[in-house]
Amino acid sequence: MEYNFKEIEQKWQSYWKKHNTYKTDIKENKEKYYVLDMFPYPSGAGLHVGHPLGYIASDIYSRYKRLKGFNVLHPMGYDAYGLPAEQYAIQTGQHPAITTDKNIERYREQLDKIGFSFDWDREIRTSDPGYYKWTQWTFIKMFESYYCYDEKQARPMTELIECFEQQGSKGLNVACTEELLFTAEEWNTKTEKERREILMNYRMAYLADTMVNWCPQLGTVLANDEVINGLSERGGFPVEQRKMRQWCLRVSAYAQRLLDGLDRIDWTESLKETQRNWIGRSEGAEMKFKVKNSDLELEIFTTRADTVFGVTFMVLAPESDYVCQLTTPEQAEEVAKYLEATKKRTERERQTDKKVTGVFTGSYAANPLSGEEIPVWISDYVLAGYGTGAIMAVPAHDSRDYAFAKHFNLPIIPLIEGCDISNESFDAKEGVMMNSGFLNGLSVPEAIKKAKEYVEEKGIGRIKVNYRLRDAIFSRQRYWGEPFPVYYKDGIPYMLPTESLPLELPEVTKFLPTETGEPPLGNATVWAWDETNKKVVETSKIDNKTIFPLELNTMPGFAGSSAYYLRYMDPHNDKALVDKKVNEYWKNVDLYIGGTEHATGHLIYSRFWNKFLFDLGVICEDEPFKKLINQGMIQGRSNFVYRITNTNKFVSLNLKDQYDTTPLHVDVNIVSNDVLDLDKFKAWRPEFANAEFILEDGKYICGWAVEKMSKSMFNVVNPDDIVENYGADTLRLYEMFLGPLEQSKPWDTNGIDGVNRFLKRLWGLFYDREGNFIVSDDKATAEELKTLHKTIKKVGFDIENFSFNTSVSAFMICVNELVALKCSKREILEPLVVTLASFAPHICEELYHALGYNTSVCNAEFPKYDEKHLVEATKKYPISFNGKVRFTMELPADMSKEEVEKATLADEQTSKYLDGKTIKKIIVVPGKIVNVVF
RNA sequence: GCGGCUGUGGCGUAAUUGGUAGCCGCGCUAGACUUAGGAUCUAGUGCCGAGAGGCGUGGGGGUUCGAGUCCCUUCAGCCGCACCA
Structure with a gap:
């Protein structure tokens, strides 16, 4: 009897469904294990063969853990909000919900064919009101919280208000947008509106005018991680800087905890390093420079407090608030001209074009240590977003300051003995100080320390840690996202009562911004909040007395993905994001598998979001993902044909150098082992119908190259086709067999016959050609036992180490040996089937039942190996x-x-x-x- | 520029962690069965060499009885960060 994968796979997939084999519940007597995949955005293109790689690995691990006696949580869902569906809606008018549902359905079909052990009862979609209710709920909690640096945690705003009432803002060590100073008396005499404006300065979720990455083509702002080299991640459109009133999340408050947490989690070093870079901690000093003939003080941040004696000028970022305060009337015109010119430059231009530009403000400041008078300049090499937006320039020991000083002919004072600054600055933090007053003779590290202490003592400044990590901009001028549970009274935002959640996304007539330039929600006719009746009513009823306008922005993509792992634990709970008891059982994700592209987006935001929920006491773990593995990318393997220039004649690979040819991509699905199927090629496109060929050995050999898997390269391989031709078990095995999980490697369908043959050979140990079941109860020999036990040992070890490729080859070796031994003994085959079941669940379920079981192999026990069978004489x-x-x-x-x-x-x-x-x-x-x- | 990762047959890869380099699979060669082969089975297959043998893990150097594995150096590819004061 032939191995009929089609029949077998359908049979067991419906069996598993019918018997709820993958349903998971809390089992107090069993140890939990939580395996999570990064949930997909359901794109219109469907899955290609690269997408399931991580899912297969996590599925094997889940099944293995289950066989090892763990209670495994292994859910799946969809990151359903996103730009592509909305862009499609703008083009076609089709509601993004419809597009998304259709795509999800297709994804589900594709996933089901592969035989995953997901508990689909726990499926979540970020666009589902029952889900985003909790995203909105968390946002409200953030609005109602501030961050206390002394307690190192988020606290309720009510505590802060109490504090203001009693002592004002004095002595507070809390995260804020800007330092405010007021007394209790001042606070107590303020109006409601004034108070709310002050509180905004401290909230975890706050509304602020900030410089944002505005992408005109997408009509929305983007987070820093969504901008790559000055272009939007989605679509590659230019991004410009603009000041806009936006919701922000005070992620920066958590910078230190986000950094510290990295030491306690099992992620790859490269991923942690990327996050460390992104957080960008630097220790230094904040210092005040007095402005001449003014009460103003310029605040700057430096990591080189030792170089203050070498400060010969100062520079402001063009966006700095100091600019207008320091510009003298004489310089006003020049400064205005310069600001205008910089504004025109996009972020990208500013990054790529490193020409030195700048303008003098007309003002001077005093060096706090030497008292020397120094000019204050403006230049766009100083970033508004980092530090204070102003710097002290030390041209001798900073290459950027050096270039600026040379260009504008400003003095350069060397501070380190023996350094040569005739051609470039000396940036290294080494050497012995000179020209530096009380620092002379000290080494650089000593001088940094001493200068910082001195500055602090004399009240010139203070020791400070600075982070590159910025607060996350949380508003998107988009339709297809979570609505903010916010309405406005007199321009002041108020939160909806949590009992009124979810605030559902309204219908709109069109998905573009309104004529007045408001976000698409401005088109909604039912989008106002009735405060007394606590419900959404017609926009036309807004009277700003009891009925108020609702927020028109929506939340960004990372909102819904930040806490989804918690919701899987308790997906149908409408009383809480996750029940406390349930959370205490499942705790956090033991194994998270996904792509490396989320290193600075999702993986930072979800850690932040999670720490906030931890501070609230809602959850019990402060890091969401204990272990994380990045699966490598599956690249495409493209094929080429060579057309002789100006003809319709194609020449085979090894003869092409005799002609003048152009290589053309050819669909890999009509090429087999680099041999082109000529008839299919002619039928592929009308212009090739009459193509002629110059063959070698009667064959047309194609060239090949490894490229990204994409439609335009004609190298996309669909898992459906593989399942159709070879079966899901072969697909699963082959994806793993390709190479180490974390490594990128090209997909080449040609190799798949090998694993398919392996399964056929395994089948052949159970059934002869006539279809007779040939498994015997004979006693196994020492050799057979050795083969079995070394396989169990290796496979167990390999799975624990996520080395799935080597397990597959261990199985092949095992079956090869058993075939050579003509071993069809139950004593050997039964444990083998259980061992293989995580990789190839369908065929193993079939064989397990053939061996006489009527329960699922999923509930079997992973066999134990016995060292005694392995010893060699x-x-x-x-x-x-x-x-x-x-x-x-x-x-x-x-x-x-x-x-x-x-x-x-x-x-x-x-x-x-x-x-x-x-x-x-x-x-x-x-x-x-x-x-x-x- | 800084940081991380990766370099092994024609291809994907393996190597018990310092101990026989190339396991497993693809491809290829030869053969068997066959009307046929994109089926199956058998044998071979790192390179050079008729052979003995020699050479071989990107290159160079080192440590060691012994190096794909450790150290130094260099090259190439991929990824991340990039005026971060």
Whole structure:
């Protein structure tokens, strides 16, 4: 009987569904294990063969853990909000919900075919009101919280208000947008509106006028991680800087905890390093420079407090608030001209074009240590977003300041003995100080320390830690996202009561911004909040007395993906994001598998979001993902045909150099082992119908290259086709067999026959050609047991180490050996089937039942290996001479060192290789090797 | 520029962690069965060499009885960050 994968796979997929085999519940007597995949955005293109790679790996691990007796949570859902569906809606008028549902349905179909052990009862979609209710709920909690640096956690705003009432803002060590100073009396006399404006300065979720990455083509702002080299991540459109009133999340408050947490989680070093870079911690000093003839003080941040004596000028970012305060009337015109010019430059231009530009403000400041008078300039090499937006320039020891000083002819004072600054600055933090008053003679690290202390003592400034990590801009001028549970009274935002959540996304007539430039929600006719009746009503009823306008922005993509792992634990709970007891059982994700592209987006935001929920006391773990593995990308393997220029004639690969040719991509699905199917090629496109060919050995050989898998390269392979032709089990095995999970590698369907043959051969151990079940109850031999047990041992070890490719080859070796031994014994095959079941669940379920079981192999127990079957009586010792292996000798495994040495010397081949030379020494490593040195 | 990762047959890869480099699979070669082969089975297949043998893990150097594995250096590719004061 043939191995009929189609029948088998359908049969068991419906069996699993019918028997709820993958349904998971809390089992207090069992240890939990949580395996999570990064949930997909359901794109219109469907899955290609690269997408399921991580899912297959996590599925194998989940099934394995289950066989090992763990209670495994392994859910799946969809990141359903997103730009592509909305862009499609703008173009076609089709509601994004419809597009999304359709795409999800297709994804589900594709996923189902592969035989995953997901508990689909726990499916979530970020666009589902029952889900985003909790995204909105968390946002409200953020609005109602501030961050206390002393307690190192988020606290309720009510505590802060109490504090203001009693002592004002004095002595507070809390996260804020800007330092505000007011007394309790001042606070207590303020109006409601004034108070709310002040509170905004401290909220975890706050509304602020900030410089944002505005993308005109997408009509929305983007977060920093959504901008790559000055272009939008989605679509690659230019991005410009603009000041806009936006919702922001105070992620920066958590910078230190986000950094510290990295040391306690099992992620790859490269991923942690990326996050460390992104957080960008630097220790330094904040210092005040007095402005001449003014009460103003310029605040700057520096990591090189030791170089203050070398400050010969200061520079402001063009966006800095100081600019207008310091510009003198004489310079006003020039400054205005410069600001205008910089504004025109996009972020991208500013980054790529490193021409030195700048303008003098007309003002001077005083060096706080030397008292020297120094000019204040403006230049766009200073970033508004980092530090204070102003710097002290030390041209001798900073290359950017150096370039600026050279260009504008400003003085350069060297501060380190013996450094050469005639052509470039000396940036290294080493050497001995000079020209630096009380710092002279100290080494740079000593001087940094001493200068910082001095500055603090004299009240010139303070020691400060700065982070590159910015607060996340949380508003998007988009339709297809979570609505903010916010309405406005007199321009002041108020939160909806949490009992009124979810605030559902309204219908709109069109998905573009309104004529007045408001976001698409401005088109909604039912989008106003009735405060008394606590419900959404017609926009036309807005009277700003009891009925108020609702927020028109929506939340960004990372909102819904930040806490989804928690919702899987308790997906249908409408009383809480996750029940406390449930959360205490599942805790956090033990294994998270996904792509590396989320390193600075999702993986930072979800850690932040999670820490906030932890501070609220809603959840019990402060890091969401204990272990994280990045699966490598599956690249495409493209094929080429070579068209002779100006003809419709194609020449085979190895003859192409004799002609003038153009390579053309050809669909890999009509090429087999680099041999082109000529008929399919002619039928592929009308212009090739009359194509002629120059063949070699009667075949047309195509060229090939490894490229990104994409439609335009014609190298996309669809998993559906693989399942159709070879079955899901073969697909699963082959995806793993390709190579190490974390490595990128090209997909080449040609190799798939190997794993398919393996399954057929396995099948052949159970059934003969006539379809007779040939498994016997005979006693297994020592050799057969050894084959089995070494396989169980290796596969178990490999799975624990996520080395799935080597497990697959171990299975192949095992089956090859059993075939050679003609072993069809139950004693061997039964444990083998259970061991393989995580990789190839369908065929194993079939064989498990054929062996007489009527329960699922998913509920079996992973076999234990017994070392006693693995011990060898003899060892084939490689005998090497000066490190070169010459022959092998079979000796008893337990033979002593001395005896092995003796046996080696006694062998006649030894004298042959010695060739009369004297032996200097003999190295014998028992059980390993013999090395004769002469 | 800084940081991280990766370099092994024609291809994807393996190597018990310092101990016989190339396991497993693809491809290829030869053969068997066959009307046929994109089926199946058998044998071979790192390179050079008729052979003995030599050479081989991007290159160079080192440590070691012994290096794909450790150290130094260099090159190439991929990824991340990039005026971060």
